[in-house]
Amino acid sequence: MYQGFAEVYDRLTQDIEYEKWADFLESAFLKFGDKPRLVLELGCGTGSLAIEMAKRGYDMIGLDLSVDMLSRAAEKSRDQGVDILFINQDMRDFELYGTVDAVICMLDSINYITDKTDLDRVFQLVHMYLNPGGLFIFDINSEYKLSHILGENIFYELDDDISWIWNNTYNPSDKLCTFELTFFRKAHGGLYMRFDETHVERAYSDEEIRAALSRADMELLGRFGGLSFNPPAPEEERIFYITKKEPPCRRG
Helix, strand or coil: CCCCHHHHHHHHCCCCCHHHHHHHHHHHHHHHCCCCCEEEEECCCCCHHHHHHHHCCCEEEEEECCHHHHHHHHHHHHHCCCCCEEEECCHHHCCCCCCEEEEEECCCHHHHCCCHHHHHHHHHHHHHHEEEEEEEEEEEECHHHHHHHHCCCEEEECCCCEEEEEEEEEECCCCEEEEEEEEEEECHHHCEEEEEEEEEEECCCHHHHHHHHHHCCCEEEEEEECCCCCCCCCCCCEEEEEEECCCCCCCC
């Protein structure tokens, strides 16, 4: 997964305004805690958000399972003059040499954790490597979005350099949305190279997310719709969770 996708990922996500995502994160840091210094991003992809945060003075660690994504991220960070530590690890079983002040996991990376036991493991690892009082902020594609907006729909785009077809199916019994993507990328000589990707996201209910956070001893501070601090609407497509690792209780 992501081997060919890394080459076109930035092109396909060019509509994402990473500056606004960074604005939201900074607002959340100030609203719910202190400004962190060292921030870990799980599922950093090609590093666009980590680079934006690094430009704002945060020491960033970007972690991702895909070597190809990280290679692209490292290239971009060098080109933009920021120093980021990129780590090739699985967020379901990652290891750090120390703790961090905050953890972020954006752009529905949590939905890619399709097993609830693995979700527990991710949250527990976040708790382990997060400093007391540190924030863990993540978002998910809502069940409504996966089942009604993406599921059972076909999307496509035709361009001179790259064309793609995105066919989605949603299984309500296991709440899995399968994305079948076919890309045609222009190569040398005017010919096109085809590559295919299959991605799967799981729809999580609020109850499931809350239960997993509770099992990991993470306190839920708020659940919000979009890049705002407003409660999610009934048909919200993207939901943000802001959680905190509570400092240990002091005994007198």
